[in-house]
Amino acid sequence: MKSPDKKVLLSMFGTMHKIRAFETACQEFFAAGKIPGFVHLYLGEEAVATGACATLRKTDMITSTHRGHGHCLAKGGDLKFMMAEIFGRKTGYCKGKGGSMHIADVHIGILGANGIVGGGGPLAAGAALSSKYRKSDTVTVCFFGDGASNQGTTQEALNLASAWKLPLVFINENNGYGISCPQSKSMAITDIADRASAYDMPGVVVDGNDVLAVYEAVSEAVNRARQGKGPSLLECKTYRWRGHFEGDPTVYRPESELKEWMAKDPIPRFAKKLLDSKQATQAELDAIVGGVKKEVEEAVAFAESSPYPELADLLEDVYA
């Protein structure tokens, strides 16, 4: 497999930073009481969404999860509309009706974050069926957690995709926990990728904190899907830095474990690779980081200055 060109590399660097900065802003504004409801941050897992979505076209589709900001940003979601939605404003992606857990932009293939763990699998199978039905070569990526991998819906979707050879790539984001429940207590296996063999599809364990490893594994699976060869299951091992949701005291995991994973921060790791291989200069990277920071600030300003929905909006959009 040929490695991605410089444009793709720098774009992935920018996306990871965008997610980092966006989520850091969410963390801050949630703490300040400006973001209502629940937020589940993607900090620490940036390489997965970034590497995966860098292999996709605009017309490809994804299904996301409750921890969905990273997927949405990586698939090309607009920061302003996302932030406004998270702030509950009328200018947000969902006119303030969905919030963090329901951000969607179906026009660029983002079929929605999801409040239901395991909700995305069957939807992704349907999206992939739609590609196959229309004889289009678009591909769907289904992001789901280690916890979600135990839902019947996920297993049903894996089977459907396999039986029908759907153009679908299952990307498991194994961050070791479903809320307080460690993987070791929710399943007897160590590698979720092992489940692929039951569905006769490729199953690959990937270092989820290495954006290039993710990019390569997903490229291969996406190409396979595009060529009509059917689905794959990739398991990206990673870790969430924050609690399950903002406000979770994370009493269920040792501090040392977090430290260990923070040392594997995917962003400096990738920066070092880019610099060491002379594919980018420090000045180039700094410029990207500065640009992203500004974008996030603008998104926050947009959200904060946007109005809340009007009461008359309550009964709008229940039906088409």
Place this chain on the structure above:
Amino acid sequence: MAKKTYLQALNEAMRLEMERDADVFIIGEDVGKFGGCFGVTQGLFDKFGSERVIDTPITESAIVGAAVGSAVSGLRPVAELMFVDFIGCALDQLFNQGAKMRYMFGGKAKVPMTLRMPQGAGVCAAAQHSQSLEAWFMHIPGIKVAIPSTPYDAKGLLISAIREDNPVIFLEHKMLYGVEGEVPDESYTIPLGKADVKREGADVTVVATSRMVHSALEAAETLAASGISVEVVDPRSLQPLDSDTIVESVKKTHALVVAHEAVGFAGPGAEIIAQVAEKALDYLDAPVKRVAAPFCPVPFSPPLEQAFIPGADAIVAAVKSLR
């Protein structure tokens, strides 16, 4: 008696029943050391251990199914779903399996299980974490539906639910967990199917459930200032439904308002009103009014969510419109 929160009352009910009956156990997601999504099972893991307070994977269908299966084979599970909204993932195990077993098997089996689930809006948790779904469960023959509004009722009803030989859907309101009230330390039961008159009055009957009982009491206070005497009736369980107490109240007040947080169309109020229409239509001096959520999913944005939740104001307006 001591003041306790609704949450503490529920916790105490489970603890007492687990002490009393070794067949009672808890099953659900993060119910162990973590203490449950809202903290209702806090401390029970430490007291009873991992064999009786069982953490499951994220697998609602299997949680409900395992509750049904363990109940029909002799145990008395108390299952928890983090949010009532997740019942969608598990409905078959509940309504095709647990609810119908006794009947389908010719009365030769029993399914003594309790399924606890928090309902309701108020924390900006949006459309998939805020619904009030009691009407769904009322429509299923074979299961009972409890929906307490106070800490006292929560404890007594939960103990009854656990001792009940049928599946009981136990609907808590997430905005009530912190509400305090007098709760005796000892064990006591409140029968399913027995309404409670939360406030006596002469002019209008307001039948309210769950969090809306508190709004109804607030409305009654406001209306008292304008000389309108409101009787607030809390059915406490919707299946069985104590229509006698409701009808009796209507015969006295000659006017009825029903208030719930579920959406109005085909909501729980429809059944309550139908019962009154069948049994006491001639006693009504005014059309019946429903105070309910509008017919839409629960919106996220705070001002929209607040507009979605029917409150005391809406009850006051409904009562005034009768006169």
